[in-house]
Amino acid sequence: MQDSFNSRATLAVDDRTYAYYSLKALEPVYPIARLPYSIKVLLENLLRHEDGVSTTRADIEALAGADFKKLPAHDINFTPARVILQDFTGVPCVVDLAAMRDAIRKLGGDAAAVNPLCPVELVIDHSVMVDSYGSKDSFDINAKIEFERNQERYTFLRWGQEALRNFKVVPPDTGIVHQVNLEYLARVVFDKDGLLYPDTCFGTDSHTTMVNGIGVLGWGVGGIEAEAAMLGQPSSMLIPEVIGVRVSGKLAEGATATDLVLTVTETLRKRGVVEKFVEFFGPGLANLSAADRNTIGNMAPEYGATCGIFPIDAETLNYLRLTGRSEHQIAVVEAYAKAQGMWWSPDAPEAEYTDVVELDLGAIVPSLAGPKRPQDRVPLSAVKVNFRQALEAEQALRPSQGPATVTDGGRGFTLKDGAVVIAAITSCTNTSNPNVLIGAGLLARKARALGLASQPWVKTSLAPGSRAVTEYLERSGLLRDLEHFGFHLAAYGCTTCIGNSGPLNEPIGKAIQHNALSVSAVLSGNRNFEGRIHQDVRMNYLASPPLVVAFAIAGTTDVDLTTEPIGTGKDGKPVFLADIWPSNQEIQAEVARSVTAELFRMSYADVLTGDERWRSIRVTPSETYDWDATSTYIRNPPYFEGITKTPPGIQPIQGARCLAVFGDSITTDHISPAGSIKRDGPAGKYLVDQGVQPTDFNSFGSRRGNHEVMMRGTFANTRIKNAMTPGIEGGVSAYVNGDIHPAEPIYDVAKRYAAKGTPLVVLAGKEYGTGSSRDWAAKGTLLLGVKAVISESFERIHRANLVGMGVLPLNFVDGQNAAMLGLDGTEVFDIDGLQPHVSEVTVTARKLDGTGTTFRAKVRINTAKEWDYFEHGGVLQYMLRQMAG
Numbered sequence: 001m002q003d004s005f006n007s008r009a010t011l012a013v014d015d016r017t018y019a020y021y022s023l024k025a026l027e028p029v030y031p032i033a034r035l036p037y038s039i040k041v042l043l044e045n046l047l048r049h050e051d052g053v054s055t056t057r058a059d060i061e062a063l064a065g066a067d068f069k070k071l072p073a074h075d076i077n078f079t080p081a082r083v084i085l086q087d088f089t090g091v092p093c094v095v096d097l098a099a100m101r102d103a104i105r106k107l108g109g110d111a112a113a114v115n116p117l118c119p120v121e122l123v124i125d126h127s128v129m130v131d132s133y134g135s136k137d138s139f140d141i142n143a144k145i146e147f148e149r150n151q152e153r154y155t156f157l158r159w160g161q162e163a164l165r166n167f168k169v170v171p172p173d174t175g176i177v178h179q180v181n182l183e184y185l186a187r188v189v190f191d192k193d194g195l196l197y198p199d200t201c202f203g204t205d206s207h208t209t210m211v212n213g214i215g216v217l218g219w220g221v222g223g224i225e226a227e228a229a230m231l232g233q234p235s236s237m238l239i240p241e242v243i244g245v246r247v248s249g250k251l252a253e254g255a256t257a258t259d260l261v262l263t264v265t266e267t268l269r270k271r272g273v274v275e276k277f278v279e280f281f282g283p284g285l286a287n288l289s290a291a292d293r294n295t296i297g298n299m300a301p302e303y304g305a306t307c308g309i310f311p312i313d314a315e316t317l318n319y320l321r322l323t324g325r326s327e328h329q330i331a332v333v334e335a336y337a338k339a340q341g342m343w344w345s346p347d348a349p350e351a352e353y354t355d356v357v358e359l360d361l362g363a364i365v366p367s368l369a370g371p372k373r374p375q376d377r378v379p380l381s382a383v384k385v386n387f388r389q390a391l392e393a394e395q396a397l398r399p400s401q402g403p404a405t406v407t408d409g410g411r412g413f414t415l416k417d418g419a420v421v422i423a424a425i426t427s428c429t430n431t432s433n434p435n436v437l438i439g440a441g442l443l444a445r446k447a448r449a450l451g452l453a454s455q456p457w458v459k460t461s462l463a464p465g466s467r468a469v470t471e472y473l474e475r476s477g478l479l480r481d482l483e484h485f486g487f488h489l490a491a492y493g494c495t496t497c498i499g500n501s502g503p504l505n506e507p508i509g510k511a512i513q514h515n516a517l518s519v520s521a522v523l524s525g526n527r528n529f530e531g532r533i534h535q536d537v538r539m540n541y542l543a544s545p546p547l548v549v550a551f552a553i554a555g556t557t558d559v560d561l562t563t564e565p566i567g568t569g570k571d572g573k574p575v576f577l578a579d580i581w582p583s584n585q586e587i588q589a590e591v592a593r594s595v596t597a598e599l600f601r602m603s604y605a606d607v608l609t610g611d612e613r614w615r616s617i618r619v620t621p622s623e624t625y626d627w628d629a630t631s632t633y634i635r636n637p638p639y640f641e642g643i644t645k646t647p648p649g650i651q652p653i654q655g656a657r658c659l660a661v662f663g664d665s666i667t668t669d670h671i672s673p674a675g676s677i678k679r680d681g682p683a684g685k686y687l688v689d690q691g692v693q694p695t696d697f698n699s700f701g702s703r704r705g706n707h708e709v710m711m712r713g714t715f716a717n718t719r720i721k722n723a724m725t726p727g728i729e730g731g732v733s734a735y736v737n738g739d740i741h742p743a744e745p746i747y748d749v750a751k752r753y754a755a756k757g758t759p760l761v762v763l764a765g766k767e768y769g770t771g772s773s774r775d776w777a778a779k780g781t782l783l784l785g786v787k788a789v790i791s792e793s794f795e796r797i798h799r800a801n802l803v804g805m806g807v808l809p810l811n812f813v814d815g816q817n818a819a820m821l822g823l824d825g826t827e828v829f830d831i832d833g834l835q836p837h838v839s840e841v842t843v844t845a846r847k848l849d850g851t852g853t854t855f856r857a858k859v860r861i862n863t864a865k866e867w868d869y870f871e872h873g874g875v876l877q878y879m880l881r882q883m884a885g
Helices: 037-049 059-065 085-106 136-163 176-185 206-214 223-230 259-271 283-287 290-298 314-320 325-337 380-397 434-449 467-476 477-486 506-516 545-553 584-594 597-603 682-689 706-714 746-755 775-783 796-804 864-871 875-884
Strands: 008-013 015-022 077-080 082-086 120-123 167-171 189-194 195-198 200-203 217-220 234-239 242-248 277-281 307-309 354-360 365-371 375-380 402-408 411-415 419-426 457-461 520-525 539-540 653-661 730-734 739-745 762-763 784-793 808-812 828-834 840-846 852-859
Touching: 008 325, 015 037, 015 325, 037 059, 037 077, 037 082, 037 195, 037 217, 037 277, 037 307, 059 077, 077 864, 082 085, 082 176, 082 223, 085 120, 085 136, 085 223, 085 775, 085 875, 120 176, 136 167, 176 200, 176 206, 189 325, 200 206, 200 402, 206 217, 206 290, 206 307, 206 314, 217 307, 223 234, 223 775, 223 796, 223 875, 234 864, 242 259, 242 283, 259 290, 259 354, 259 365, 259 375, 259 434, 290 307, 290 434, 314 325, 314 597, 365 828, 375 380, 380 539, 402 506, 411 506, 419 545, 434 467, 434 477, 434 545, 434 584, 467 477, 467 545, 467 584, 520 545, 653 730, 653 746, 653 784, 682 706, 706 775, 730 746, 739 746, 775 784, 775 796, 796 808, 796 864, 796 875, 864 875
Parallel strands: 015 195, 082 120, 082 200, 120 167, 200 217, 242 277, 242 354, 277 307, 419 457, 419 520, 520 539, 653 762, 762 784, 784 808
Antiparallel strands: 008 015, 077 234, 189 195, 365 375, 365 539, 402 411, 653 828, 730 739, 808 852, 828 840, 840 852
């Protein structure tokens, strides 16, 4: 390393002396104190990695001296300290590494060179589904089914654990990736052989940002970008704008961290923070616990930011102590943060930001978000009106047949529009926050005492983020109160929020389908996109855990819980939500009694060991993976077929056809669903042809190691709408070749074009690719033959993923869009002027009648390193050639 600023220094903590790269070495020239916390972390990263090639003195000077009101368009490289994976996205990462080991041998290289160079930790948490619910046995039943369904995937991960260095796996039924990250894996300050530096991480789940709540700079990336980081490739980025959020006041009685974060999401999505850093500061930080901060950090993908970060302060230390970290580690964090000027206190001077947004905690009111997007906050008092407006819009397209009479489990009832058929306490957003979990338990206790019960049509589940949650719920006695309403432990995993809500009871599902009912789900998650939670549920609302319990009791979203009764008590009198809502004082008192450091230490004592099922998996150690040609879970992907030592360069895009024309807010769930696989879709038909019974389909998420399934699932969301096939929901398009053919599955249309060697483009509106950091949304796009996506705007992660797979991301310019230009998808497209480092290209679109239009499009390949990846055909090919060379 060059260290041209002579920044290497020493720091004594307790009886040990550490080395570190001091930001104060820059202070004679640059006023470092004015920099936002997150920028100080990036700056230290540059100091520590200065090599004169990928990171230069000029890069350090550009960042240290940046004017955040008017930033230079300067590329910098960022090298995260570690990578964290979850299994839905982690399995394809390991599949790619295994495929690279095969491919590098063909190029004359060493298979062992394909190996993580930084710590990589994978947490298996997305596989489990809520098949069983509402009973003491639900957890054991779901865990057993999970292993039966996923044995092949788990065996593959055990191979990776044996074959790859620096790779650890947290077994199933332990906890959700982000909560395990916060409570166990996060270092806050890294100690590598006596060198201290900030803990930073990339994660293959967009909600990696949750760890921002304790001062760890990390964000979600696609699997391909994570693989690059694992293999030592720095991530290139433009110096980011930093939006400051000045926090003031204190949450009012009855307001929760969930209500707060839904307000933050709404506010910042309107402000526009895509590809920007968001940093929280101000006097109100003193009134936010680390758990509340984690909740806000979690939702950064929903408000569109790269990160939503809080500085290190006394509350960070409190959290580390609570979760069982050693006193020496806590002392190191404090000493390092103070030495680097990264420590926040109430009297700390404000940094300089690109812009500042005001957030008054005292103005937060109880809220939900829905019914289709997490940024669409609805005050609790307006849920009934919101639902009825959404219902009116649904019925204009799909008229309801009215209420259905249902008998299920020996109980008869009437199922109506708005019925809450899923009430789930789930996901990282809230289950890492004892305040809202204890609050839910206390609400259940009060409701139980008054004789209330859940409605019989509600599927209830509790899927905490870690075993610590059930420990403190049991310790407080609140688990029994939650179980009274059907919130028995179902799993430790993402479950409902990722679409693993499991089946509805058959009589209920049939009634919904037969009567075209618009029913609801209420979940304490972070995502409620169309078709994500359950294919039969059209109205999905995000809410705090106490409100999840409340809506399970009410049984409908066609209600105003601020004025109407939630139910009838055992004395025959109406019960209102206010009658059972716990006070802040009650919640805090129970948290203080039940949530202890000893509890966390006990929960994580053997976190890497797993249960008997996990320990019984046997694998044969080998440098390369023995692919099974008959597997329907793990297949050798085709990315490296025919790869040569020299890159192909940039290929022209001429004579392209349009695969689909999409509108605004197309999410990665629309592009690559994670949930259930339809029997009559291309993926379902493929699995049946392979001898798989529909009961064993599992989910798209669990089959991400098989490109054949995932190609067929691309654009297969049941709610996606393609303007080329108006009036039809689902993943269909029209083949155009001289005339327009009838609608058929998008996969089938793509294969017809592929047979003729015809390249494809996709047209889209604003916020294309919002949502999960789902690399298969880009991989599937590539494998269908799409060479370019032209949209009004991209979400950050998906744009990077497209580049990483060699797909060209383009934006319409000057406020134009497909409709304004008269594009309907029947055109033939030529893209001219595409060469390295151009900022714009010319697109010509010719219609069937010979008329056409020409327009300019902005090239969204943002950095020099991204151009390198694109010229190689993708980041995987780039890395492979580097290692083979």
